Amino acid sequence: MTRIGFAYNLKPEPPELSGPTGAAGRNQSPADGEQSRQEEDPPSVSDEFAEWDSIETIDAVADALSEIGEVIRLEANEEFPERLRAEGPDIVFNIAEGRYGVNREAHVPAICEFYGIPYSGSDPLALSICLDKARTKETLAYHGVPTAPFAVVSSMTDLPATRKLSLPLFAKPIHEGSSKGITERNFCRTWDELEAQTAFLLETYRQPVIVEEYLPGAEFTCAVLGNGREARVLPIVGMNFASLPDGALPIYGFEAKWIWDRPERPLQMFDCPAHIDDSLAKAIEIVTLDAYRVLGCRDWSRIDVRLDAAGDPNVVEVNPLPGILPNPADNSCFPKAARAAGMSYNELIQSCLRFAAARQSVALDESPGRARAA
Ligand SMILES: Nc1ncnc2c1ncn2[C@@H]1O[C@H](COP(=O)(O)OP(=O)(O)OP(=O)(O)O)[C@@H](O)[C@H]1O
Ligand SMILES: [Mg+2]
Structure with a gap:
């Protein structure tokens, strides 16, 4: 029977989220920055693990896979490399979003490649490029795939680079998903709004901001x-x-x-x-x-x-x-x-x-x- 390793990150239950081993250092961004800004509350960590999967999703995927092989659950935590090596599955089904840093989605596939174990989905390079909205758009633009004109602002001194763009503009953290850091305030009608929102995003999410021309259609x-x-x-x-x-x-x-x-x-x-x-x-x-x-x-x-x-x-x-x-x-x-x-x-x-x-x-x-x- 095919031995299917199943790699995932399980979203912690809410009480764990506030514990000392919670979010610190993950994803290079404080959680829930928008709420902290709007309500002046201390940042909560409630969306820190927004991209990780619930036990309901993990069980559903394991059930689906169990119809075509033996499923070996491999939570993508500190023990993942050793467990993967010891189990040596025929193939890994990967939905792990990763833990630390801007290459976090690439880690499980890279470890699979290191041990020569086949896995599902995109490779480390594609995963890391797609987690960088500017690198993604550079690749698209190079190949002539339509994408809105953009500039990257790593610090406020880069702001003049946005002047080549036409208002209105849309700003977002460069390395996030699940709409972390993306609210109506990111829609900027004026240069002053852009300056204020870019400063806020840089400060809150501690990563470069991508500024794009706003696409007004469906x-x-x-x-x-x-x-x-x-x-x-x-x-x-x-x-x-x-x-x-x-x-x-x-x-x-x-x-x-x-x-x-x-x-x-x-x-x-x-x-x-x-x-x-x-x-x-x-x-x-x-x-x-x-x-x-x-x-x-x-x-x-x-x-x-x-x-x-x-x-x-x-x-x-x-x-x-x-x-x-x-x-x-x-x-x-x-x-x-x-x-x-x-x-x-x-x-x-x-x-x-x-x-x-x-x-x-x-x-x-x-x-x-x-x-x-x-
Ligand atoms: N250039 C743009 N022009 C108009 N709207 C935009 C633009 N960029 C983003 N948006 C709006 O913001 C939303 C979120 O942006 P984006 O998809 O880049 O973020 P995300 O957090 O990675 O999303 P996901 O939840 O799909 O991972 C888009 O679905 C779209 O409604
Ligand atoms: Mg999106």
């Missing part, structure tokens, strides 16, 4: 599955900004993800398939697959796209470790797109593993197994 996110000519875009997810509170900017940021979308009053944020005509869908698919290819993504990724003033799709950012919440009520885009394509959650996870196995000539014997505890 927004989509695209789930890609497969490799080479087999790579395909699942039904496109459209952002329904009309579901945001009156007067809100059409931005899928911190407020929309973490404040306005409440279990008791969920936002109807996503249309899947998006309500667009075939020619726009085709144009979005082309830039999505081009971005996937030039960034070296493998097996799966989720790519955010927005229309510019001319109505042409531009790539906003690329997520080679897509969110995969199993509960349909959680509105996770990749599983939603898979469902619209007629794939169950288990089929989605298994399909990703099959693409990874085929790429690395790992035979999956497809006989049912049983999940083993960590």
Whole structure:
């Protein structure tokens, strides 16, 4: 039976978050900076582990994998390298977001490569590039994939570099995801607003700020599955900004993800398939697959796209470790797109593993197994 190592980072339970071994030093950013700014509270660590997975997601993935092999849970903690080496699985299914620093998403794949163990998903280089929004856009622009013009501000002395751009602008921390540090205040209509928000982001998130021209059009996110000519875009997810509170900017940021979308009053944020005509869908698919290819993504990724003033799709950012919440009520885009394509959650996870196995000539014997505890 195929032995499938399963690498993940488990989100700690809330009480642990405030403990002394909590967030210090992780991700180079204080958590929840926006709330601390708006309410003048001491920073909480409530979103410090926002990208790590819940036990519900981890169990769901393990269940899916257990239908096609023996699952060996390998939490990506300090013991991961030794455990990986000792277990020597045939292949690792990787959803680990990583612990420290700007290359954190690359660590598990790099350790797998060190031991010569096949793994699913993108390689360390692609993961690190995609966690740097400027390097991502440099790569896209070099290859002619449309993306908004931008400048990087590492300290306030770099601010003049933004003057080549046209207002309005949008500023964001360069190395974050899950809308950490992305609120309506990042939309800057004037140079004064840009200066103030850039200073705030530099101070709060302790990392460079990327300043981009604002893309005023509709927004989509695209789930890609497969490799080479087999790579395909699942039904496109459209952002329904009309579901945001009156007067809100059409931005899928911190407020929309973490404040306005409440279990008791969920936002109807996503249309899947998006309500667009075939020619726009085709144009979005082309830039999505081009971005996937030039960034070296493998097996799966989720790519955010927005229309510019001319109505042409531009790539906003690329997520080679897509969110995969199993509960349909959680509105996770990749599983939603898979469902619209007629794939169950288990089929989605298994399909990703099959693409990874085929790429690395790992035979999956497809006989049912049983999940083993960590
Ligand atoms: N140049 C831009 N023009 C207009 N809106 C933008 C621009 N860049 C980002 N946004 C808005 O901000 C949102 C969050 O930006 P982005 O996707 O880069 O952040 P993220 O935190 O990495 O997202 P995710 O949660 O997908 O990981 C986008 O979905 C979009 O609504
Ligand atoms: Mg995004």
